[in-house]
Amino acid sequence: MAREKPWWKQTPNPPPAPAAAAAAPEPAPHDPGPPALADLADGESTTIQGSGRDPYVLKNVGGVYSCSCPAWRNAGGAIDQRTCKHLRRLRGDAAETHRVGAHANANARAPRESAATSASSSGTAPPVLLAHAWDNVTDVTRWWMSEKLDGVRAYWDGERFLSRLGNEFFAPAWFTERLPKTPLDGELWGGRRQFQRTVSTVRRQDRSEAWREIRYLVFDVPSMRAPFEQRYAELARLVAELGAPHVEAHVHAECESLEALRAELARVESLGGEGLMMRRPGSLYEVGRSHTLLKVKSFHDAEARVVGHLPGAGKHKGRLGALECAMPSGTRFSVGTGLSDDERRSPPPIGSVITYRYQELSNDGVPRFPSYVGIRDDVAFPAAPEAPAPRDSPRPVRSVQNASSAPAPAGPAGPAPGVELRFRRFVRDGVSWEIALDGASHRVRRLLPNGALEVVATTFPHSAAAWRDAEARLRERVTDGYEEATDD
Structure with a gap:
């Protein structure tokens, strides 16, 4: 019997579904397909004994089914389009064939892909700014303070989303069509304590409806050679012009004192957030790890x-x-x-x-x-x-x-x-x-x-x-x- 989803897997307040653009075709009604013989609730796992000594672990995370067996791990293609005999044994041939469609046999024969190509790789990592941990000594009074998001870092290069390693995230057309040609640095975010669900969504290659639960929270305009305050003003202007409800400028506030930082950190953590990010006032966007950007967590x-x-x-x-x-x-x-x-x-x-x-x-x-x-x-x-x-x-x-x-x-x-x-x-x-x-x-x-x-x-x-x-x-x-x- 499927267990109730644990509290950290539940979405308390999912973001509002963005309105599809007028020119975008309406998605076809979802066909649930034949019922599975047995199934896993979202966030649940089970084990099945294979031919070897150790059992294989089968999981469902955000509708993406996986198995720890070599056949599933070595299959090519997107992770949501893979299957194996253990998943078929659990869910039934009909349910699995409907889930992966014609991709099943192709993926089974595909050569193993490297970790870097689990999403399509551009071959070049984007030029992003990375943070150091706060040392509890640096005075961050008057620094710009924002919540540290537990999503997936995403660099918009003007045409597509790239991970820190240069792998492409295949967002639906309605998600990207209003984004500017200007490069943006932000986070694909599905809510607090929803990291696994977010990863499962953005790593898929089918541009699924699960993207309706994702927002793009933007915190910088990396191509501008200007202080952070000017970059953020330009960011706010760009986002306002987009008029896309799933794209937001990530909120920053000036840190008035150490006491204010600790109070905000406690508030964010009480809501299930990871911590805070601190940006030095007047700082430029530096590629690589920089002490102008600090991450703050509790100990x-x-x-x-x-x-x-x-x-x-x-x-x-x-x-x-x-x-x-x-x-x-x-x-x-x-x-x-x-x-x-x-x-x-x-x-x-x-x-x-x-x-x-x-x-x-x-x-x-x-x-x-x-x-x-x-x-x-x-x-x-x-x-x-x-x-x-x-x-x-x-x-x-x-x-x-x-x-x-x-x-x-x-x-x-x-x-x-x-x-x-x-x-x-x-x-x-x-x-x-x-x-x-x-x-x-x-x-x-x-x-x-x-x-x-x-x-x-x-x-x-x-x-x-x-x-x-x-x-x-x-x-x-x-x-x-x-x-x-x-x-x-």
């Missing part, structure tokens, strides 16, 4: 108990890589950022309580971007909750976004003495992949650069099986180009 302090020492790699090989810590809730995480060379050589002992700083909690309650502050010997740390009793029979547990943080059930003895996995983290292109092994269970987390989180927990008949599966997954990550994180 919090908390305490945790050290439960393990994780070995380092790379420049930290032979000494501490990270501390494995437990929160009062029992949730475990690792922290390596902030540790000095002396602390890596002589780390806080297991059982000690530390203070760490973090940006926010993920959807499953794990601190994001934690950094070590120091040992705390003046606080009483609550006892961790007891682990649940083992299940009578093992079964896979699937979870999307908000997996339980309770410890996995205990199992028989694990791998050979002297070999410890416990927790490993790998990164590639800003994606963090983590696996935590606990007895006969493991949990895999995948954290994307925008903060989107996927969690899958699995329980095995015994710890040896969990260990073998974890080892296989680690080998796959290395083969796929992931590198073990050192939390530098």
Whole structure:
């Protein structure tokens, strides 16, 4: 039975649907096609056992169905026009054939495309301005302040939308026909906490009706060699002339004081926003990362108990890589950022309580971007909750976004003495992949650069099986180009 969409997948106030231009033909009524044998609600995932040892994960995000099997991943074409035998097994041949149409067989035979061509690539990245993180020291009084949007950065070159890497986003004609020949820098935005839905929409090549939920929020005119105030005035004029309800000049306000910044940051975050962007008054549009543009997010302090020492790699090989810590809730995480060379050589002992700083909690309650502050010997740390009793029979547990943080059930003895996995983290292109092994269970987390989180927990008949599966997954990550994180 399909689960109710989690709150972060719901759209509280979708933007108004823009009126189609008079010359644009009316879209044909949507044909729902034959009913699927079984289906996934938007935001839901499930697993299907393939011919190999590991099951494949099937998902529906914004009407785009995907499968983790090689056949789906290696198929060419747009992501909304791919299918595989596992999706057909789940939804039925008729429903899948109707969904992908004539593209199914063509895509199955198409050569594998690179990541850079998942949207059509122009071959050249557009000249965009990138931000540094605010250091909490720079005085941003009188700077221009705006909400940091959790959408997709989109550069309008006068003819089409391009990503930061130069990949084209295929927007419908009605979406772009009023846009000027002047280059614009902005964000394709589907609302707060709607990043995955936004990505699924703009990466499609069918120019679907899902674009009706997207707005283009513009924050700069990069071709003008003028101070930001003049560029923004020109931007406001251009947008007013367009008369397109889905195109807006992103609101900026002058920051009156540090207190005003913190108040606005709290307001935006309470609404589910990411944070703030600060632009230096009188600044020019600089290509690349610049200190004239700063991003501001909140960080919090908390305490945790050290439960393990994780070995380092790379420049930290032979000494501490990270501390494995437990929160009062029992949730475990690792922290390596902030540790000095002396602390890596002589780390806080297991059982000690530390203070760490973090940006926010993920959807499953794990601190994001934690950094070590120091040992705390003046606080009483609550006892961790007891682990649940083992299940009578093992079964896979699937979870999307908000997996339980309770410890996995205990199992028989694990791998050979002297070999410890416990927790490993790998990164590639800003994606963090983590696996935590606990007895006969493991949990895999995948954290994307925008903060989107996927969690899958699995329980095995015994710890040896969990260990073998974890080892296989680690080998796959290395083969796929992931590198073990050192939390530098």
